[in-house]
Each structure stands twice: as structure tokens, then as C-alpha cells.
Amino acid sequence: MELIEIMAKRRSIRKYTGEEIPEEKLNRILQAALLAQTSRGKQPWEFYVIKDPEVLQKLSRAKKHGAALLADCNTAIAVFADSDLSDAWIEDSSVALAHMSLMAQEQGVGSCWVQMRMRIDSEGNDAEQNVRDILDVELPWRLVGLMALGMPAEEKEGYSLDELKWEKVHR
Ligand SMILES: Cc1cc2nc3c(=O)[nH]c(=O)nc-3n(C[C@H](O)[C@H](O)[C@H](O)COP(=O)(O)O)c2cc1C
Structure with a gap:
């Protein structure tokens, strides 16, 4: 299948x-993450593979909205980046997350990006710090988000190349 079709x-x-x-599917997804381009080739990220259902439960409560799915997924990959090593840690982490989502699609694995940076839990605490506490990771390691992964139990229609928003392209 062509990359555009996977996208x-x-x-x-x-x-x-x-x-x-x-x-082997999980390994492919991690290979895709490790192949991600980074600013100045610094590779400031590290990937935490979380499978423990109890930890996934805790992570699902780290943020008020949009994290509940973490409790039901099979594996979550947290992308931490050393913010002292690179000032492009947000971009570098995002590229890795995008790579993982495309490889997951290719492998027939369901995925969902879960934002943590700049988000809060139900008590107003910082979601990113909550995840650092749960996984015992300290600053300067920063977290853009996690990738929730699992064998899909829902099917969604893909996007059509005939309905792309070309008005967003300026030539
Ligand atoms: C930066 C970013 C943050 C996201 N955060 C969440 C999230 O916290 N929870 C969630 O369920 N989905 C999250 N998503 C998934 C988006 O909601 C989803 O990609 C968007 O609605 C488009 O749907 P699609 O991925 O099916 O094309 C996030 C996606 C991106 C790119």
C-alpha cells in the first residue's frame, strides 16, 4: 500500500x-519512532512502553478530558524529551508521535494521540506533571503526549483524497 493510502x-x-x-507490530511502531527526524539530529526523546493495566488506569486519570481511553488500550507509549538537550523537543516529540500513528495504521493497530502538555486533571493539576509522577520521570524530561495503542474494536471511514481542503494551500 502506498504511504498516501495509509495516511x-x-x-x-x-x-x-x-x-x-x-x-513484531509493536517493534515496528517503535522502529518508526526511532527513525523520526529531529532538530540538529539530537534525538532528545525516549520512549516509555506501558502495558501494566494499573499504570494505564492511573494515566487515564492524569488529564480531565480525552484520556479515558488509556484505561482500555493495550499499550501506551509515552514520548519524553530532554528539554535541556534540545529547544525543539515539542517538534521532535510530535514527529515521533506522527510516525508511530502512521506505522500503527500500516500494522493494523489502532492508535490515538493523547495530549498531556498544557492540560489539567479534574482537580486542576498539571497533566504532564501527573504523568511524570506516575512514571517516576523528572524534569527536564518533558512530555508532549502519549500514543494509546490496541487492536481496533471500531472501524472508521478513512479520508478521501478527493475531499482535501485545497483552500488551505497557498501558491
Ligand atoms: C496534538 C494532538 C493531540 C490530541 N489529543 C487527543 C487527546 O488528548 N485525546 C483524544 O482522544 N484524542 C486526541 N487527539 C486525536 C484528535 O482528536 C484526532 O486526531 C482528530 O479529532 C482527527 O481525527 P482522526 O485522528 O480520526 O483523523 C489528538 C491529536 C493531536 C494531533
């Missing part, structure tokens, strides 16, 4: 079967 088919999947993600 068009990729949707955020928030319902999972509970099946284990085959190890």
Missing part, C-alpha cells in the same frame, strides 16, 4: 479488543 486511512481509534498487540 488517508489513519483515524484515531479509541476502542480496543483487549487482544495483545503482537510483539
Whole structure:
């Protein structure tokens, strides 16, 4: 399948079967993350693979809205970046997250990006700090987000190349 087709088919999947993600698929997703381009080639990121259901439960409460799916996913990958090593840690982490979502699609694994930076939990605490506390990671490691992964239990229609918003392109 061409890359453009994978891109068009990729949707955020928030319902999972509970099946284990085959190890070779997970490895492919991590390879895609490790292949991501970074500013000045500094590779400031590290990837935390979380499978423990109790930890996933805790992570699902780290943020008020839009993190509940973490409790049901099979694996979450937290992308931490050393903000002392690179001032482009947000961009570098985002590229890695995007790579993972495309590879997940190619591998038939459902994925959903879960933002943590600049978000709060139900008591107003900083979501990113909550995740650092849960995973025992200290500053200057910063977190843009996590990728929730699981074998898909919902099907969503992909995007059509015929309906792209070309008005957003200025020549
Ligand atoms: C930067 C970013 C942050 C996101 N954060 C969340 C989130 O916290 N929770 C969630 O359920 N989805 C999150 N998403 C998924 C978006 O809601 C989703 O990509 C968007 O609605 C478009 O749908 P699609 O992914 O199916 O094309 C995020 C996506 C991006 C790129």
C-alpha cells in the first residue's frame, strides 16, 4: 500500500479488543519512532512502553478530558524529551508521535494521540506533571503526549483524497 493510502486511512481509534498487540507490530511502531527526524539530529526523546493495566488506569486519570481511553488500550507509549538537550523537543516529540500513528495504521493497530502538555486533571493539576509522577520521570524530561495503542474494536471511514481542503494551500 502506498504511504498516501495509509495516511488517508489513519483515524484515531479509541476502542480496543483487549487482544495483545503482537510483539513484531509493536517493534515496528517503535522502529518508526526511532527513525523520526529531529532538530540538529539530537534525538532528545525516549520512549516509555506501558502495558501494566494499573499504570494505564492511573494515566487515564492524569488529564480531565480525552484520556479515558488509556484505561482500555493495550499499550501506551509515552514520548519524553530532554528539554535541556534540545529547544525543539515539542517538534521532535510530535514527529515521533506522527510516525508511530502512521506505522500503527500500516500494522493494523489502532492508535490515538493523547495530549498531556498544557492540560489539567479534574482537580486542576498539571497533566504532564501527573504523568511524570506516575512514571517516576523528572524534569527536564518533558512530555508532549502519549500514543494509546490496541487492536481496533471500531472501524472508521478513512479520508478521501478527493475531499482535501485545497483552500488551505497557498501558491
Ligand atoms: C496534538 C494532538 C493531540 C490530541 N489529543 C487527543 C487527546 O488528548 N485525546 C483524544 O482522544 N484524542 C486526541 N487527539 C486525536 C484528535 O482528536 C484526532 O486526531 C482528530 O479529532 C482527527 O481525527 P482522526 O485522528 O480520526 O483523523 C489528538 C491529536 C493531536 C494531533
